[in-house]
Amino acid sequence: MSTNYHVAVVGATGAVGQQMLKTLEERDFPIASLKLLSSKRSAGKTITFKGKEYTVEEATPEAFEGVQVALFSAGGSVSKALAPEAVKRGAICVDNTSAFRMDPNVPLVVPEVNEAALHSHNGIIANPNCSTIQMVVALEPLRQQYGLKKVIVSTYQAVSGAGLNAINEMKDQTKAILDGAEVKAEILPCGSDKKHYQIAFNAIPQIDLFQDNGYTFEEMKMINETKKIMNMGDLEVAATCVRLPVETGHSESVYIETEKGGASVAEVKELLAASPGITLQDDPENQIYPMAAECVGKNDVFVGRVRHDLNRDNGYHMWIVSDNLLKGAAWNSVQIAESLVKLNLLK
Structure with missing residues (x-):
């Protein structure tokens, strides 16, 4: 029986966040629930995903309650502030900023190259620079x-x-x-x-x-x-x-x-x-x-x-x-999420 997951996209109204949503939809990623998170300024906007309308919420530590995988693309300062909070609440974070890339405790992953590095994550996985x-x-x-x-x-x-x-x-x-x-x-x-x-x-x-x-x-x-x-x-x-x-x-x-x-x-x-x-x-x-x-x-x-x-x-x-915006950001992030599923690393 396939398992569906509780997913959050942080920076959902931005260019990469929009591509992440499009890619999640195209790949038919197994989603049980979806939270669209953004800045206070963008909260309240609506976004359609798989024919259903979602209201964008403000990204706060409490917003990650019950989330299993969170895709971040809202800037390094947001990731530094909120990714650890999401991890505390049980989420695995795939971060598309430079905030954690060179942290020795955070795997920097391109699935075609070093998928096995996902086994050593401590809740945060970094998406490399697009180039x-x-x-x-x-x-x-x-x-x-x-x-x-x-x-x-x-x-x-x-x-x-x-x-x-x-x-x-x-x-x-x-x-x-x-x-x-x-x-x-x-x-x-x-x-x-x-x-x-x-x-x-x-x-x-x-x-x-x-x-x-x-x-x-x-x-x-x-x-x-x-x-x-x-x-x-x-x-x-x-x-x-x-x-x-x-x-x-x-x-x-x-x-x-x-x-x-x-x-x-x-x-x-x-x-x-x-x-x-x-x-x-x-x-x-x-x-x-x-x-x-x-x-x-x-x-x-x-x-x-x-x-x-x-x-x-x-x-x-x-x-x-x-x-x-795809392999350089959104697609690589979704690929990492797919690899977490494949390797049974999502609880």
């Missing part, structure tokens, strides 16, 4: 087969990763430029930084704040999260993260060096094509390769442009694309 998730899904089969020594990634990230206001600003700027009007920039590259630049018709080589080492916080997230997910503290990883005027879909140019050399491009492609969560789109002769516009609304990670490095036998280049 990290798609990269490690593509690299894990190669790591398993050939080993992995080095990763160098340049990202081409969509504005939806910075939220709905950033999308609207991009659209407003685009219209202003086309109309010959004044362009206003108030959000990107980072709302809390000193200067803001237009994203329309531009590429901004800054995502999040710069750290003392010259890398941005986003770049350090990719570096540190990749090492943690793959349990490889010595892995060499470097990242450059760039924001582009694309609404949805992160793209990445990735160079790797494997422990074992000698694998042909055909063998690498065959391995990728057979791996879970990956769709190989790689036919240069017919101009077939992954593109952000084509990945929207799809759960998989798309890989193409696989090439041998011209100088190193163990070096490979590839192009990795995924919907940052």
Whole structure:
């Protein structure tokens, strides 16, 4: 007999929260009861799920009474305040913020890569950064087969990763430029930084704040999260993260060096094509390769442009694309919840 679970979605009115609900519905996750939680400002709104109307409640510690699994996507401060409260009341929390990602007591999970890490949770499971998730899904089969020594990634990230206001600003700027009007920039590259630049018709080589080492916080997230997910503290990883005027879909140019050399491009492609969560789109002769516009609304990670490095036998280049709101956030969170069910980790 199948069991249904008491589920809460925190940040239910936000872009990722909405995608979480859509994904829960599409996957027909076994739900006995559903609580939609948000800020006091959004409480009272109604959202339809599986044909039934739900009223959004304010997220408070008491709201988690009776909840078994809580999906969080309402900002790091909310997660830090409320996830421990939810755990105290018996919930397992899947957190989509950066609040707990580098906590040594919290597993950082991408089910295609390290599902077994779920067994070591203490009530909170962290969902990695969107740009990290798609990269490690593509690299894990190669790591398993050939080993992995080095990763160098340049990202081409969509504005939806910075939220709905950033999308609207991009659209407003685009219209202003086309109309010959004044362009206003108030959000990107980072709302809390000193200067803001237009994203329309531009590429901004800054995502999040710069750290003392010259890398941005986003770049350090990719570096540190990749090492943690793959349990490889010595892995060499470097990242450059760039924001582009694309609404949805992160793209990445990735160079790797494997422990074992000698694998042909055909063998690498065959391995990728057979791996879970990956769709190989790689036919240069017919101009077939992954593109952000084509990945929207799809759960998989798309890989193409696989090439041998011209100088190193163990070096490979590839192009990795995924919907940052789905595999990069909502779908990975729901996948974790499905894995908890599969592994009998939900009481």
